[in-house]
Amino acid sequence: MTQLSEHEIIRRQTLTELEQLGINPYPAETFEINDTSKQIAELYQQNTAAYDGKTISIAGRIMSKRIMGSASFAVLQDSQGRIQLYISRDELCPAEDKTFYNTVFKKLIDLGDFVGITGYVFRTKTGEISIHVQSLRLLSKSLKPLPVVKEKEGELFDAVTDPELRYRQRYVDLNINPASKEVFIKRTKLVNSIREYLNAKEYLEVETPILQPIYGGAAARPFKTHHNTLDMPLYLRIANELYLKRLIVGGFDGVYEFSKDFRNEGMDRTHNPEFTQMELYVAYKDYYWMMDLVEEMVEKVAIDVNGTTEVQVGQHVINFKRPWKRYTMFEAIKEYTGVDISEMDEAQLRLTAHDLKVTIDHTMGKGKIIDEIFGEHVEPKLIQPTFITDYPLEMSPLAKKHRNRPGLVERFEAICNAKELCNSFSELNDPIDQRKRFEEQVELGKRGDEEAMVLDEDFLRALEYGMPPTAGLGIGIDRLSMIMTNSHSIQDVLFFPQMKPERFD
């Protein structure tokens, strides 16, 4: 343990003093609550009479104290917000003995302590809805001082903005930064919104393994672990695609999963080693159908989370109202570079890339070069939600070949705020083609591509039994949350983002 600060020493002393006065700083008995700060503020605002003669009982942390002799004001923060307390000595201590007010309340109750209070609602001279306290009970003592953030007319003073403190000690951040709390409430609304939408269509929410003997479904480096009893390596999943498709083979028409996936790669403001995806597979559908679904679902999410289809994101206002623009990848490149590459061979593509100042190397094939041109010249310009369709075959080993465009697959991504929002295709259900594509991946792996896919015999066996035509979708929940909450960094939408260990010396 680190050395105690002056504040911490003093708070430990007050613990002893409380005990000497017969007050348990961590009582076990339940304190019954019958209201919240938010409800009181809203209801009293509308109808003062609603609280006539009513004794309310709420609990939370003391966030500030203003003592003026034998009367005091304090601010109580509960899960819903804050409300002012008015405490008068002679009401808290009607008898001769004023110890509870003079000593316990004034000196031994600190900022951050949890208290339960009863009293009645009124409005102060200055018009603030407050609680006239009749009884106060310590529910839990705080031994470390929370940072004190003050506020006047919406302006914050001494707000804690240090990202390190906010991410490492999220419990502190949530207590003192209401905006931070709001982000996480919105994230949950977003997840609920998607779930409602998919449940209404009667798709089945399922769970599939996180520990997998063979990882698959995406191009990424996995985390490896080991099972002791079986004495075998296991991988943390990088995607759940292959398991969900097995369920479509098994006869479900629509399955989805919110899944934590793990990728052992670089970290930056849009990548955390563990992240959440929602993957959906629907039988007898194709990627065109899935585009309609994504538009409808994300539009609903925007409304459920923010009440409108328009969301402020950085400098832009992004509008999720349907319909979204749709381009094939070739059309998009032509639109933003003026060059039509749809008929080019690899040599011509290399020249074009050079002309467009896109850096490429010799290991890149046709598909990769196209992807580089797109990534350099198109993606950064796509702010409003836009579908890009029909990707090069080489980049998409799990997608079905395009019905009438050779060399391409039936795949789309939705791009928004210059970032991929989701990825979807008409799923490859031809087991012979799938085996070939896996084998090509294995070749890439042998040549040193650490992200190449691994051949999954059991998955191929499943396809050989037959999988109906299926549309699949993966949508990044963290990225969508970032957009819907105007968050600059993925760390702002994860309660506990991954960080290097803190040192406690």
Add this chain to the structure above:
RNA sequence: GACCUCGUAGCUCAGCUGGUAGAGCAUAACACUUUUAAUGUUGGGGCCCUGGGUUCGAGUCCCAGCGGGGUCACCA
């Protein structure tokens, strides 16, 4: 991985061309019966991220490390 940048009291931050540590809030004591960034008076509180170096002297300059943030690269 490369480069840039930051690390000083519980919190927010000053600290000059190197001269021995400052403010506001918080905290402690006193006063105050409708305050609201409450106020007034008086105190206490620092391994200046860590370790080396230069120097008579380092919070400050140099090197290395640790941690955070950013840009780029890698990567979906």
